[in-house]
Amino acid sequence: MVSSKSNSNNNYDVIVIGGGIVGASIIRELSRYDLKICLIEKEAELSFGVSKSNSGIVHAGFHSPPNTLKGPLCARGNFLYDQLHLELGVPFKRVGELVIIKQSEEIPDLEKFKRWGEECGVPGMKILNESEVHQYEPSLSTDVIGALYAPTAGVVNPYEFVFLLAQNAKKNGAEIKTSEEVISIGDRVAKTTEVITTKDRYNTKYIINAAGLYGDRIANMVGIYNFKIIPRKGEEYLLDKKLKGLVKQVIFPLPSKTSKGTLVIPTLDGTIMVGPSAEDIDDKNDLTTTDEVCWQIFDKAKQMIPAIHHKYLISTFAGNRPVPVKLIKNAKGKYVKDPDGDDDFIIAKTDDVPGFINVAGIQSPGLTAAPAIAEKVISILKDDGVVLKANKYFVSTNPNPKKIREMSDDELDKLIKSEPDYGKIVCRCEMVSEGEIMNAIENGAQTLDGVKFRTRAGMGRCQGGFCSFKTMELLAKGLDISPLEITKRGEGSNILVEDLKKQKEKI
Numbered sequence: 001m002v003s004s005k006s007n008s009n010n011n012y013d014v015i016v017i018g019g020g021i022v023g024a025s026i027i028r029e030l031s032r033y034d035l036k037i038c039l040i041e042k043e044a045e046l047s048f049g050v051s052k053s054n055s056g057i058v059h060a061g062f063h064s065p066p067n068t069l070k071g072p073l074c075a076r077g078n079f080l081y082d083q084l085h086l087e088l089g090v091p092f093k094r095v096g097e098l099v100i101i102k103q104s105e106e107i108p109d110l111e112k113f114k115r116w117g118e119e120c121g122v123p124g125m126k127i128l129n130e131s132e133v134h135q136y137e138p139s140l141s142t143d144v145i146g147a148l149y150a151p152t153a154g155v156v157n158p159y160e161f162v163f164l165l166a167q168n169a170k171k172n173g174a175e176i177k178t179s180e181e182v183i184s185i186g187d188r189v190a191k192t193t194e195v196i197t198t199k200d201r202y203n204t205k206y207i208i209n210a211a212g213l214y215g216d217r218i219a220n221m222v223g224i225y226n227f228k229i230i231p232r233k234g235e236e237y238l239l240d241k242k243l244k245g246l247v248k249q250v251i252f253p254l255p256s257k258t259s260k261g262t263l264v265i266p267t268l269d270g271t272i273m274v275g276p277s278a279e280d281i282d283d284k285n286d287l288t289t290t291d292e293v294c295w296q297i298f299d300k301a302k303q304m305i306p307a308i309h310h311k312y313l314i315s316t317f318a319g320n321r322p323v324p325v326k327l328i329k330n331a332k333g334k335y336v337k338d339p340d341g342d343d344d345f346i347i348a349k350t351d352d353v354p355g356f357i358n359v360a361g362i363q364s365p366g367l368t369a370a371p372a373i374a375e376k377v378i379s380i381l382k383d384d385g386v387v388l389k390a391n392k393y394f395v396s397t398n399p400n401p402k403k404i405r406e407m408s409d410d411e412l413d414k415l416i417k418s419e420p421d422y423g424k425i426v427c428r429c430e431m432v433s434e435g436e437i438m439n440a441i442e443n444g445a446q447t448l449d450g451v452k453f454r455t456r457a458g459m460g461r462c463q464g465g466f467c468s469f470k471t472m473e474l475l476a477k478g479l480d481i482s483p484l485e486i487t488k489r490g491e492g493s494n495i496l497v498e499d500l501k502k503q504k505e506k507i
């Protein structure tokens with residue numbers, strides 16, 4: 001039960017609501033300063049919102065015009081990824097992207113994107129002619145006649161990125177709270193605001209609303225009603241590693257008004273992914289995939305890369321983009337869609353609500369822009385008069401995670417001699433050892449999906465068929481809980497219904 005008063009330990013300078021890529025980037029950036037800070041996430045683990053279900057592309061930054069927030073923040077975010085890769089060990093690779101065309105009438109569109117990119121500061125873009133584009137990507141359909149090439153685009157494991165940011169922020173003094181939902185926000189008294197959650201009450205000088213699909217609900221709690229968030233579903237289809245190397249770059253068609261189109265993506269882990277779709281829906285929790293969309297996606301992907309076939313499909317998932325719809329009050333005082341409203345990110349303080357900063361409507365390219373969004377939030381705080389003294393204990397790096405699949409035989413032999421648990425393979429498809437799983441649990445994994453997203457155990461061809469049971473045993477041991485309490489992704493997703501031991505006793 002939530003107590004009626006917050007205690008003095010619960011006083012913060014800044015509370016970030018939401019532990020997706022945006023909230024995690026902000027809390028890590030805040031941890032550079034001498035501030036008492038905390039991130040509150042309603043799910044059992046960080047990154048279980050939109051940030052775990054996306055295409056994992058670090059876009060170059062030419063898809064939006066320079067007079068938007070999206071355009072320059074995307075280009076800047078892309079630039080910051082190198083540093084994050086070095087400091088935190090964020091798995092990231094610059095693979096480049098190609099926007100392909102099949103008709104010469106489409107060349108002006110490529111020129112427009114090139115101009116936008118250049119104005120946003122994207123380096124190295126060029127328009128390729130027919131022979132060049134087929135040299136760059138030999139598996140393209142023969143009717144492709146040109147492309148815009150952007151070498152700085154990359155691919156990343158989004159969830160791993162979130163965990164590494166939070167791990168670093170925690171090391172630098174930030175508090176991270178999970179399985180705790182913000183349910184209301186009180187009035188501002190003496191320059192602090194009360195935040196009430198399902199577990200406790202806190203006082204804070206600033207609230208950062210980074211609640212993704214629920215950014216409107218949090219804004220409503222402080223009386224802001226000038227936007228709502230609608231979910232735009234994107235289905236993604238993951239193909240077998242047999243297709244590894246089929247494409248080198250991320251392949252895009254020309255984008256539409258609502259989406260960048262169906263892409264062919266060489267993921268960081270060597271698989272190929274096709275998707276996403278783009279469909280506005282009503283239910284923010286609807287993450288179903290459908291046969292109909294599956295066929296449409298494969299059809300579109302084959303038109304770009306003919307060797308793609310649905311027989312290679314191993315897994316599907318969906319994510320909902322938090323699309324902002326700007327609202328204005330009509331003559332009757334009712335909020336209606338603003339006819340002049342755009343769907344750009346909302347990153348701003350609101351003068352009527354002191355101490356509250358919206359970072360809402362962060363749809364694509366939010367994964368790319370997140371590091372730059374965090375910088376922007378810091379500058380908003382500075383402009384609002386917050387004195388940002390450096391945290392003298394700040395350490396920018398994380399310890400190197402040990403990934404046995406990336407080690408040479410010699411390195412692995414040496415490791416196993418000193419830490420034998422790294423020689424006990426749990427996930428055979430992805431080569432993940434007991435040592436890596438226990439390390440993930442020590443670093444905060446609470447659920448089967450939490451282990452999977454941190455280590456890849458269960459992400460291979462058998463999709464956890466062989467390793468899930470052993471991973472659950474390790475979770476029970478590491479968390480010192482009964483196997484019955486283990487969940488797939490938090491409350492209500494328990495895997496076992498009865499203790500196996502008891503079942504055996506009954507037989």
Ligand SMILES: Cc1cc2nc3c(=O)[nH]c(=O)nc-3n(C[C@H](O)[C@H](O)[C@H](O)COP(=O)(O)OP(=O)(O)OC[C@H]3O[C@@H](n4cnc5c(N)ncnc54)[C@H](O)[C@@H]3O)c2cc1C
Nearest residue numbers: 018020022042049050051055057182212234365366367368
């Ligand atoms: C299909 C798809 C493909 C995409 N592909 C790309 C791509 O390739 N590149 C790219 O740059 N972008 C991409 N995006 C966009 C990107 O995924 C999002 O912009 C980004 O993940 C948004 O992050 P976020 O932190 O704002 O939201 P989230 O990750 O949803 O984080 C918000 C968090 O707030 C929590 N929360 C909500 N309410 C409360 C509450 N009351 N109390 C406590 N916590 C709360 C939620 O549980 C959630 O974890 C894609 C999106 C989709 C859906």
